[in-house]
Structures are given as C-alpha cells and as structure tokens.
Amino acid sequence: MIMKKSVVAIILIALSFSGFSQIKFEKGYFIDNSGIKTECLIKNIDWNYNPTEFEYRTTINSDSKIKTIQTIQEFGILEQSTYKRFEVAIDRSSDKLNKLRTNKEPNYTTETLFLKVLVTGDAVLYRYAENNLTRFFYNVNGSEVQQLIYKRYKIQNSKVAQNNRFRQQLWSDVRCQTITIEKVEIMDYFKRDLERYFINYNNCKNPDFKVEVERRNLSEVLNLNIRPGIGLSTTTLERTSGAEEIIEYGSMLSLRLGVELEYILPFNKNKWSLFLEPTFKYLQVKDKEASYTPPSSFSTVRTVIADLDYNSLELPIGLRHHFFLNDKSKVFVNAALVLDFSFNSKIDVDFRSTGANNLIDLYSFDISTSTNFAFGFGYNYKDVYSIEMQYQGSRGLLNDFVTWKSSYQSFSLIFGYTLF
Numbered sequence: 001m002i003m004k005k006s007v008v009a010i011i012l013i014a015l016s017f018s019g020f021s022q023i024k025f026e027k028g029y030f031i032d033n034s035g036i037k038t039e040c041l042i043k044n045i046d047w048n049y050n051p052t053e054f055e056y057r058t059t060i061n062s063d064s065k066i067k068t069i070q071t072i073q074e075f076g077i078l079e080q081s082t083y084k085r086f087e088v089a090i091d092r093s094s095d096k097l098n099k100l101r102t103n104k105e106p107n108y109t110t111e112t113l114f115l116k117v118l119v120t121g122d123a124v125l126y127r128y129a130e131n132n133l134t135r136f137f138y139n140v141n142g143s144e145v146q147q148l149i150y151k152r153y154k155i156q157n158s159k160v161a162q163n164n165r166f167r168q169q170l171w172s173d174v175r176c177q178t179i180t181i182e183k184v185e186i187m188d189y190f191k192r193d194l195e196r197y198f199i200n201y202n203n204c205k206n207p208d209f210k211v212e213v214e215r216r217n218l219s220e221v222l223n224l225n226i227r228p229g230i231g232l233s234t235t236t237l238e239r240t241s242g243a244e245e246i247i248e249y250g251s252m253l254s255l256r257l258g259v260e261l262e263y264i265l266p267f268n269k270n271k272w273s274l275f276l277e278p279t280f281k282y283l284q285v286k287d288k289e290a291s292y293t294p295p296s297s298f299s300t301v302r303t304v305i306a307d308l309d310y311n312s313l314e315l316p317i318g319l320r321h322h323f324f325l326n327d328k329s330k331v332f333v334n335a336a337l338v339l340d341f342s343f344n345s346k347i348d349v350d351f352r353s354t355g356a357n358n359l360i361d362l363y364s365f366d367i368s369t370s371t372n373f374a375f376g377f378g379y380n381y382k383d384v385y386s387i388e389m390q391y392q393g394s395r396g397l398l399n400d401f402v403t404w405k406s407s408y409q410s411f412s413l414i415f416g417y418t419l420f
Helices: 002-020 165-173 181-185 191-205
Strands: 025-032 037-043 053-057 065-068 072-077 081-091 108-119 123-130 133-140 151-154 160-163 222-239 246-248 252-264 272-276 279-293 302-324 329-342 346-353 358-366 372-381 385-395 404-418
Touching: 025 053, 065 072, 081 123, 081 133, 108 191, 123 191, 133 165, 133 191, 165 181, 222 279, 222 346, 222 385, 252 302, 252 404, 302 372, 329 385, 372 404
Parallel strands: none
Antiparallel strands: 025 037, 025 072, 037 053, 053 065, 072 081, 081 108, 108 123, 123 133, 151 160, 222 246, 222 252, 222 404, 246 279, 252 272, 252 279, 272 302, 279 302, 302 329, 302 346, 329 372, 346 358, 372 385, 385 404
C-alpha cells in the first residue's frame, strides 16, 4: 500500500510541475505580407514539426500575441532557425509499409507551408516535417521552390522499390565541377547528406561562402551520469498449489549504483531524452522474521524466518521529459522498461513451530527474475547535480517455480552527478 501511494504521489507532483515548463521568448523577427520586418521576441519551442503559427511579444513584459501563416511570409529566431512561407507542390504519400502504393510517381497537392531553411546560398535547402512525413525542398538562384523527390512503392510480389529522382534533380540543377556523379549516386534522402551536398555546392560556386548549419556537439547530446542510491523494497512469497500460504517481508534496505548514458533528442528545446542505465543492486537480509498467513487448516502456530540474498544487474531503458524552471534548475519525469539479470541470488525460508522454536520445513529458492516498469520524478541543478525518487512496479523473483510465486517492488532515492 505504501508503494502504491508513493507512485501516485510521484505522478501528482510531476503533473503539478508541468505548468512550470519554461520555453523562453528569444530574439527574433517576422516579415508580414507587406514586407515589413518587425523585431520581437518569439516563443522558441524548437519545433520538431513545421509550425503554422507562432507566439511572440514586442517586449519581455508585454502580452503575448499570435501570428499565423496567412499573414506572415517569414519569421526566425536569431542564430537558430528560419522559416519561410511558400506555395509548393508536396507529395504526401505514406512511407509506412502497409500503406505503400504501386505507383512510383509522386501524388502532388498544392499547399501553403512554412519551410525550415537548412542551408542558404546560391542553392537553398529546406525541410518540411509533419508526424511521419519528411520532405526536402530546394531552389537555385531564386528559382521556384521544388520538392526533392523520394518515394517508396510496391512492385510485384509485394517487394518494395524506391523512386530516387532527387539524385537526378541534384545532378541536373545543383551541379558544380567539384561534385562527381559518384557522390550523387551514393546519397541518401537524409538531412545530413543533403546539407553536406548543398554546402559543397555553395562553396564551389563561391569560395568565400560561409554557412551556419545546425550542429550539436557530442557534449550537447550525450550525458554520462553516476547515480548511487538507497532503496526500500518489499517482497511477497505465495504458495500457488494446495493450501494457500502467504509470506510477506517488511521494508528492506537495499543499495544501488548506476551509470547512466542519456541522449538528448534534437527537438522541443532539449526537453526530451532517452536513457540507458546499467545498475548494480544489492539486497541482503539475514534471519528476518516475516509476516506469515498460514492455511486455515493448519493447527500449529508457525514462525517464518527468512534469508534473502539478491544481487542483480538492472538495465532500465527509458524516456525522460524535462520541465525548465530557470537557467539553472529543472525538474524531470521519466518512465523505463527494466530488464533484470540476477546472479548468486536465493531465498531461504524456515518454518518453525512457535514455543519450541523447532524447525518444521526448510525451502530454498534460486531467484530468477522478470521485467518490470520504473517511474521517477527528480530535480536537476546546473546540469550537474540531481536527485530522483523512483518507484519500480512488481517484478517476479521465482519464475522457474510452478508451486510458488513472488512479487518484488521498490522505492528508491537516487543521487546523480554528471561527468559530462
């Protein structure tokens, strides 16, 4: 019951902080349909998908206002991102295997979109992203903006083929003497490959060309964290055949040491991350008197004395979301699937008659574990120090046994230090 109340508390606290998720208003500009440029502060949510509107303020203390794609032809956040409005022909054919069509040709619709500028110069590269759709566009020397064509489609026997016409487009329209056909033929329809190609082209046309392309250093995308901690766990054993018997351990203290690798996802202002945390856990209990519920048919009053040695290497794989409070502080919530690998672990249970304290039965179980889920809520200071409360749901410990089952759950306090 304590464990269940704890996880509910974690969820409620996390929800209460969601309103404090801070995405800053940063220096930017917009150009309206009349061509008038206005400098302002734009709410930078680091759009993963291309927006159709944005929120801005004229000063830091003024009220927020909304501008939409109908009235704005361009907007940007200084030194970070630029979006330009175009009326373009876009192919929205699905790339999902079960929705592929047999027609290799694009199925165009004409739409007005904000395209994100990836590379500027004589040749400009743009991107449009929405849900599972990603399309790249380009123009050269102010020509009409066109989509770079890539499409997967089905052929006979349900095989999948690719229309890679974007390579022909590049060789025809974005071509320079330093670019060989071999370089074009090995290109993939990826942001990295296309950015590199357009930069090479612009450098070829203008040796003094300089471009700022969004890049993230390794230290900006990967964090290595040392995470020691202590935990309280509970374990229940239950006989599942014959007369029902239940053995309940009280709260038991355990130690843990984890090394976490965290990858910051490249959207939404670094608010989302994936993590992997190999963790060693150690739990040892000797001669502990457990709570015992005997079958109703038992006439002898019994005492249960139990020993527990549980050593394991956990491997949580999870997703984390950060809520920024200010430049130095943030809170976070996370959820993970926990793989557990136990070793040199067992449970010994002694049944003794009360009074004479005579041994009646002795059971010894080798621990064999299963997966479970973990949920956490924490605080991070200066991207260096952190503290987290973590709840792990029920996990079986006796998966190799038929007549006995068990459940193990824990609540941990984890301290973190970021090495880089």
